[in-house]
Amino acid sequence: MLEVLRNPTYAKLFAAQVLALLGTGLLTVALGLLAFDIAGDAAGSVLGTTLTIKMIAYVGVAPLIAAVVDRLPTKSVLVTADAVRLVIALSLPLVTEAWQIYLLVFALQSASATFTPTFQSVIPSVLPDTRDYTRALSLSRLAYDLESLLSPSIAAALLTVVTSSRLFTGTATGFALSAGLVLATALPARPDPGNESTFWHRLQLGARVFAATRTLRFLLLTNIAVAAGTAIVLVNSVVYTKGRFGLGDTALAITLASYGVGSLLVALTIPWITDRLGVIATMVTGAVVIATTLVAATLVTAAGADWEWLLATWTLLGMGTSLVSTPSSRLLADASTPANRTLVYTAQFALSHACFLVTYPIAGWLGAADLTLAALALAVIAAAAVGVATGFAVSRRLRTSSDEPLPASAR
Secondary structure, three states, X not given: OHHHHHOHHHHHHHHHHHHHHHHHHHHHHHHHHHHHHHHHHHHHHHHHHHHHHHHHHHHHHHHHHHHHHOOOOHHHHHHHHHHHHHHHHHHHHHOOOHHHHHHXXXXXXXXXXXXXXXXXXXXXXXXXXXXXXXXXXXXXXXXXXXXXXXXXXXXXXXXXXXXXXXXXXXXXXXXXXXXXXXXXXXXXXXXXXXXXXXXXXXXXXXXXXXHHOHHHHHHHHHHHHHHHHHHHHHHHHHHHHHHHOOOOHHHHHHHHHXXXXXXXHHHOOHHHHHHHHOHHHHHHHHHHHHHHHHHHHHHHHHHOOOHHHXXXXXXXXXXXXXXXXXXXXXXXXXXXXXXXXXXXXXXXXXHHHHHHHHHHHHHHHHHHHOHHHHHHHHHHHHHHHHHHHHHHHHHOOOOOOOOOOOOHHHO
């Protein structure tokens, strides 16, 4: 997997991604502390609204911004997005009202919704070889998983020597270093889309590619399963750990970490798995794991099982999520061209996050009334999506251009 870091362009881009992720991780902790300083016991309401604003920015703003900036140089787009995030991070410690947090977070997440799909769309051009690209996807997933495990620890260590407001300085530093690395990297030139590429054409292009491409319609269905599995972990872990089991903050961290560990274990082996099964079969397997594990989560919840069973369930959900999410970008790379790739990646970014606008409320609102009912509802959603996706993949004999398993002599 680490072989792809021998490519100097990708190595710099990966380092930029890691630094931006660490900055975002510190921001998550700092926002929680800021919300408590401003709202006290109502901090949960502030954070819930902030999370909703984040999803709105991802779903509604990302396609608009992508259509606006699609003809601009990639490097300028990435650096500007980092610069906007840096300025906002430095501004957040100055706020005194909740509405100011909402406004700044909306702007920051809009910049993130510009940076992430643009960044992802560059990698296939930097690493055109399919196996190298798959290794890069695994490495990227590994970075996300390690960030979720390390950022809280780094924040906790920093808080022993600095005030909570200084975490925003750490966030800004991460974005600044990310921008510097992007500036120092020679990126592939973006193809000229031609004069016929109007704003309205670009705005609809990503969605049109999804509608016309079988593998991307399959991807949309697997996005639903991922959203169902992720929602129960992110929304209800605190309810299970502190409410049902009466455990402390450390147990909550371990519960969330178990999901990350499952994802991490699979991310390390995805190149090996996809070489043997192919991308579609790997993603179907992951979606089935998610749906099956959500059924298990329903049974575990209804039976009042011990915390250890919850940890095992969360680990399996992390594994299933990684099996779907890590290789999914290969479908996007195969279905797009260099000219429309950013818009296709942006469409996936928006459509995948739109699923959370459904699963987050189900996990939260139903979970507040009955955890078993919430787990069952998410299991039904995931199972329906998996059933349709599997049937679609089998009936249409879906394959990507690089989806043939390796011959035995090459393994």
